[in-house]
Amino acid sequence: MSTQIYLLTGFLGSGKTTLLQNMLGSLREKDGEVVILMNEMGEEDIDGEQLQGFGFPVKKMLDGCICCSIRGELTEGLKEILSSFQPDKILIETTGVADPIDVVDGLTHPELYDKIQLKGIVSVVDASRFLDLNSRFQSTASLVKTIRNQVRYADLLLVNKTDLTAPNILAKVKDKLRELNSQAPLLETIRSEVDLEVIFSVKRISPPSREEQTPTVAVQKSIGRLSPMDKIKQSLGLKTSSPSLYNSIETFAYHFTGKVDGEKFEDFLYDLPKNVYRAKGYVLFHGKEELISFQHTDNQVLMFPFENFGPKMVAVFIGEGMDQEKIIRDLEKCYAG
Numbered sequence: 001m002s003t004q005i006y007l008l009t010g011f012l013g014s015g016k017t018t019l020l021q022n023m024l025g026s027l028r029e030k031d032g033e034v035v036i037l038m039n040e041m042g043e044e045d046i047d048g049e050q051l052q053g054f055g056f057p058v059k060k061m062l063d064g065c066i067c068c069s070i071r072g073e074l075t076e077g078l079k080e081i082l083s084s085f086q087p088d089k090i091l092i093e094t095t096g097v098a099d100p101i102d103v104v105d106g107l108t109h110p111e112l113y114d115k116i117q118l119k120g121i122v123s124v125v126d127a128s129r130f131l132d133l134n135s136r137f138q139s140t141a142s143l144v145k146t147i148r149n150q151v152r153y154a155d156l157l158l159v160n161k162t163d164l165t166a167p168n169i170l171a172k173v174k175d176k177l178r179e180l181n182s183q184a185p186l187l188e189t190i191r192s193e194v195d196l197e198v199i200f201s202v203k204r205i206s207p208p209s210r211e212e213q214t215p216t217v218a219v220q221k222s223i224g225r226l227s228p229m230d231k232i233k234q235s236l237g238l239k240t241s242s243p244s245l246y247n248s249i250e251t252f253a254y255h256f257t258g259k260v261d262g263e264k265f266e267d268f269l270y271d272l273p274k275n276v277y278r279a280k281g282y283v284l285f286h287g288k289e290e291l292i293s294f295q296h297t298d299n300q301v302l303m304f305p306f307e308n309f310g311p312k313m314v315a316v317f318i319g320e321g322m323d324q325e326k327i328i329r330d331l332e333k334c335y336a337g
């Protein structure tokens with residue numbers, strides 16, 4: 001029997017890792033052997049730490065996006081998981097800027113063809129930001145296309161963060177989602193809470209009924225690592241698979257050298273410029289011993305004590321055109337108590 005693949009997609013900070021945590025918390029023996037494949041843009045593994053303790057194997061693919069720069073590694077990663085664990089299910093969490101169509105393309109590798117079956121694409125939408133992101137990224141064609149494709153190609157839509165969304169905005173978000181995808185079941189959620197059975201019974205929506213697909217844009221410049229296949233293609237003068245989006249999204253990590261002032265750090269996160277789409281990591285505050293996990297999206301800052309003391313004290317920033325030096329300068333002002 002082939003291994004079932006569930007693809008979890010959605011923009012940066014929409015609630016994908018939260019969904020995975022809920023799913024792992026509800027898994028029972030009958031659900032069989034489950035392996036998680038996580039992909040993060042930067043070199044630092046922030047989300048993987050959040051999944052420790054559930055007792056499931058987690059394969060991490062860092063520093064690139066499986067929809068483009070490290071798509072070749074997706075095939076290798078899946079082959080490795082299949083041979084090491086022979087799982088019944090693989091849950092793939094994509095980066096927030098992955099175009100699901102490109103990931104699906106990566107899943108159709110001939111070596112995987114008869115070994116895996118894509119059961120469905122579950123897309124988590126941050127209802128509190130969806131309209132804003134849609135209009136803000138109008139000028140960035142590739143980014144708006146990705147956000148829309150994450151909805152367009154979903155087989156199940158979780159309209160998340162409804163607790164942060166006014167009813168009139170939520171109604172507009174749902175109208176927009178329906179415009180993009182009239183067929184996928186649409187569920188309103190808070191903290192990505194949904195019955196595991198709903199996810200596992202997701203059904204693929206047949207391709208002809210979808211809106212016209214927009215082809216991937218091939219580009220010359222790539223800041224990400226090229227996959228082995230892309231290197232071969234490039235040496236042969238063929239188009240590589242990297243879509244333009246990954247070129248414009250950057251990420252950098254900052255390693256804390258000591259404890260910071262909690263209040264100043266919170267203000268620093270709230271004051272981050274709009275072109276920082278996401279920040280997350282682990283930090284220690286003056287006068288406290290517990291490690292703090294922090295999460296930032298442009299309308300939300302969350303901090304909570306993190307019991308697992310494994311992670312490094314590090315902050316990861318994801319955005320476009322970020323003034324890295326200024327961000328670091330501002331962050332370093334938080335060391336003073």
Ligand SMILES: Nc1nc2c(ncn2[C@@H]2O[C@H](COP(=O)(O)OP(=O)(O)OP(=O)(O)O)[C@@H](O)[C@H]2O)c(=O)[nH]1
Pocket residue numbers: 010011012013014015016017018019047095096160161162163164189190191192278295302
């Ligand atoms: N208020 C509120 N917060 C939420 C909800 N869902 C998730 N969050 C919080 O939003 C933050 C981002 O959630 P994640 O699950 O890490 O989002 P993600 O999509 O995995 O983020 P990336 O992997 O960085 O793209 C976390 O701090 C969550 O606790 C929700 O429905 N309401």
